[in-house]
Amino acid sequence: MIAHDLDQARAKLAENMKIDILNLTQEDENVKARHEVSRTFVSDTITVPTPEMFVYALKTSLGDDVYTEPSTLLLQEHMARLTGKEAALFLPSGTMSNQVGLRTHLTQPPYSIVCDHRAHIHKYEAGGCAFHSGAHVVAAVPRNGHHLTLDDVKSNVMISDDVHFAPTTVIALENTLNGTIIPQDEVIAISDYAHSQGMKMHLDGARIWHVAAETATPLAELCAPFDSVSLCFSKGLGAPVGSCLVGTKAFITQAKRFRKLFGGGMRQTGVLAGAAAYAVTNNFPLLPKVHALAKELEVGLRELGCEILSEAETCMVFFDPAPIGVEYDELILRAAALPDPIKLFGSRLVCHIQTSPAAVQDLLELVRTIADEKKAAGFVPKPVTNGTNGTTRPTYRDIYVRKPHLAKGEESTEASKA
Template sequence: MDPKLRAIIEQVKVDILAPAQEADNEAQLKEVSRSFFSDTITVPTKAMYEYAVRASVGDAVFREPCTSAFEEHMAQLTGKEAALFVSSGTLGNQLAIRTHLLQPPFSILTDVRSHINSYEAGGAAMHSGAYPIPVTPSNGHHLTLEDIKAKAVLGSDIHFAPTHLICLENTLNGMIFPQNDIIKIAKFARENDILMHLDGARLWHVAVETRLPLSELCAPFDSASLCLSKGLGAPIGTCLVGSKVFINKACWFRKAFGGGMRQTGILAASAAYALSHNFPQLPRVHALARRLQRGLEELGVGILCPAETCMVFFDPSTIGVEYGEVERHAAALPEPITLKGSRLVVHIQTTVQAIDDFLRLVSELRDEKVKEGFILSTSQTFANGMTRKYLE
């Protein structure tokens, strides 16, 4: 071989595996099992990978058999005509917005707390030229028809950007959006030629709690984006669903956004494994979240948002403790626990031991504050109107 070419080949070579990669992966799984930071951090299991490596190896920009089979299943599952496998929930939402909206000016209505409004880098304005109208739910829990009516821009006044799309999120902060309210909003939207999109990143949790099939939950919407790496434990992926015309157009934008992927069979297979094997674990996840909430309440910790599904929002100030104290002490445990701020997320790889260890830590911090003279409150009323009772 030509020496210059050999030198280039040697430069290109790389081995990214650590010397003890398998042991490192086991350590990562243990770390994840003791993290309440997010449900996006779950790690693929050996069983998932063993299933995934058997997948087809076609090019998904043209047609990839396993990916196509997965998309067909998702369309059928959600009661829609077609589906599109994409890399992330953000991409799924942004493709939906861009595909639905044709020519500015237009506005979109969404919950002020939603991912589309707060956590997608201003994508609606950047990609679609859409003016976002964030709406604060008057009941502190979910948007109602009255909330939507108060903010929707109807008519043809040239001073305002008319509302062409309503984007709802279910769950939001782990809270379930009541289907009856969604149906009322959808009826109003149809009457006013407004389209409906669902950010259903954690819609799987809603199906488990309400016992409503995915098709019924998606029925009021023109499109929906369902995440496979949040809660379900797939390594990557979201499915965008809607009509055939809608999905065909979304394919164009996926390509234009740089989101066209090639040999995605292994990713689609991982997602399929997650549906079959990880979705059934969600009832256990919800039970663990409720166990976590009960334990905190028994200690006198404030509950800002109860565990309707997989999340608990807590306020340790009721026992004289700050968030930073909890985080520092949790990170300093012999087997560290990871958390950040008020949100505690339980996922399919969370262990009972992690929950018990966290509650034990909070109990110890509480006892220290009492010894220092902190007087525990017997009750606390929070911004969402809920009053919780605590032990003295």
């Protein structure tokens, strides 16, 4: 092929490569999306970056994180100081942060992990403990229905030379778990016991920010009982991407190797680190207001006669509207059909830093309206005893009933989601 023909072929190839993912109304659509987020109670992962976050993030450095990335290094150093650990590692997701952390602890099989039966690492990480680490998971059910205790842990760990069993190597806790807080004295008791038996402690602290904000406890104190902690920047704090794993220098050095092995070695992460840093600095102070909105939802739903499955200790409340004759599917459809729609999935309502107080009131008014319609049609509300004295604990059944509206022809399912 002569030079002229080659240039033409290249020009044609380059023309075919072009793509523009923006449209003429993109800014208007983004404004609409931010409003929709403010009326969505599905999760706190749906929060979106603010213009101020974008501006800050775009000022960050342009290194390569597989080698060295200055802004990301500064974020990691800050997270290590904040949590009282020696070192930290930025990862793309909370799932990867947990799985890399666990894999780094688990060095020679056979071994097992003890965790709560509702834990994210057990239920919502696609079997990662088995796939990545070949680990057996012992899913313990807390007798108090709220959090694992030292007695629960002792009843489920395996400390034996019996070749039939996989010895417990890691005890993994989650705080918050379904929005609930584990008492710190219980965490310390479990940690002291685990370390006395040569076991490691890992914390899925995706929403540990909420614990710190609600209890005014420093992160370093909350993280002290653990050998490793995973903290998520996109849950609660509103960053678009990223989690951080913290531990000793030796632990993080090995974890970085596993991050690369898992495909988590990223390049110009400065912009992501910038968004995370902005979120930690500016959005953490907003969490008490988030908790207040969740408590407002709980009080309102309780007053309407709904069953509260799990109280709003932080940003979540779990409820069942069946006692007032309302089904999840009906509520979801009616909420979506409002002039200013509200998005729900089922029993879990999550408030976040971009939740509109008006959306909370509109949701409560909708529940009240449907309940009144049921009464007018002859439904007799059922008395609710669970939680009326303010001592609600999550039930042993999976309290998250996810009931999205499905299109005609699709199968209806009940599922759970982290």
